[in-house]
Amino acid sequence: MRVLITGATGLVGSHLTKLFRKKEIEVNYLTTSKEKIKKINGYHGYFWDPEAGELDPSSLENVDAVIHLAGASIANRWTDSYKKEIIDSRVKSAKLLYESLHNNPNQVKRFISASGIGVYPDSLLKLHTEESDAIDDSFVGEVVERWETAAMEFIDLGINVSIIRLGMILAKEGGALPKLKEPTAFNAGAPLGSGKQWQSWIHIDDIAGIFSFVLENELDGIYNAVAPNPVTNKELVECIAKNMDRSLWLPRIPAFALKLALGEMSKVVMSSQLVSAEKIQNAGYDFKFKNLSKALENLI
Numbered sequence: 001m002r003v004l005i006t007g008a009t010g011l012v013g014s015h016l017t018k019l020f021r022k023k024e025i026e027v028n029y030l031t032t033s034k035e036k037i038k039k040i041n042g043y044h045g046y047f048w049d050p051e052a053g054e055l056d057p058s059s060l061e062n063v064d065a066v067i068h069l070a071g072a073s074i075a076n077r078w079t080d081s082y083k084k085e086i087i088d089s090r091v092k093s094a095k096l097l098y099e100s101l102h103n104n105p106n107q108v109k110r111f112i113s114a115s116g117i118g119v120y121p122d123s124l125l126k127l128h129t130e131e132s133d134a135i136d137d138s139f140v141g142e143v144v145e146r147w148e149t150a151a152m153e154f155i156d157l158g159i160n161v162s163i164i165r166l167g168m169i170l171a172k173e174g175g176a177l178p179k180l181k182e183p184t185a186f187n188a189g190a191p192l193g194s195g196k197q198w199q200s201w202i203h204i205d206d207i208a209g210i211f212s213f214v215l216e217n218e219l220d221g222i223y224n225a226v227a228p229n230p231v232t233n234k235e236l237v238e239c240i241a242k243n244m245d246r247s248l249w250l251p252r253i254p255a256f257a258l259k260l261a262l263g264e265m266s267k268v269v270m271s272s273q274l275v276s277a278e279k280i281q282n283a284g285y286d287f288k289f290k291n292l293s294k295a296l297e298n299l300i
Helices: 009-020 081-104 139-157 176-187 204-216 233-243 255-270 278-282 291-298
Strands: 002-006 028-033 043-049 064-066 110-116 158-165 168-170 201-203 223-225
Touching: 002 009, 002 233, 009 028, 009 204, 028 176, 064 081, 064 204, 081 139, 081 233, 110 204, 139 158, 158 204, 168 204, 176 233, 201 204, 201 291, 204 223, 223 278
Parallel strands: 002 028, 002 064, 028 043, 064 110, 110 158, 158 223, 168 201
Antiparallel strands: none
């Protein structure tokens, strides 16, 4: 089997590529940096420029599935221009993939797109499943809605579509964990806002595992990629401090301070999404890290 991956050199993409190569699944990848193009056994890079509408059609040769992970980080301050970049990096790139598949001979049978649990409305009480059709009234909700709409269009090409909604990613080298560890290292960690908001987290190994599972088991539709046991923000911060052998003595960081520091992006850290992992578990996926304490022991 051969897959084409966008965003292959990012956090999720690099872990997924490593897993695929272990499983002897061949990887083509698209990059906007010609310096990152490599051609070694089972791992071939190709240039693309979604802004200019350029994609090397040879990247599609003998490819069975496309995995779309590319997208500008939402962890930067949301100026109007950067908001446009966040959306365009997901939607324009998907459109270019669609046009390339439409216009060039290929054998692609499946399109798997990353997405996010930020689509679910902010709530301290509601358990969100993939069946929910409510969309959070926020910029993140808009981003996810447009991202998933672009992915679903591939059905028109006779291609099966899978969408994987990512929770808060915990990894050593990226995602939320390094940012959460920084203040804790100086005994300055504290819950954010009320600390009661739900954090539906997932270990990076399980992110890669779910993408691989969806591909190999030919699963269609939307799947949440979150661990089975979400925690509150307060529990998350306390567990990180415990694993780092640090104390928490500061009071919680109030919402207004976060708004001053982060602007509209504070919505991301203040939102509460209690998200179910039941659908992917019922499909047969067995999580490597079900509990936060074990995940943090592995990562810290």
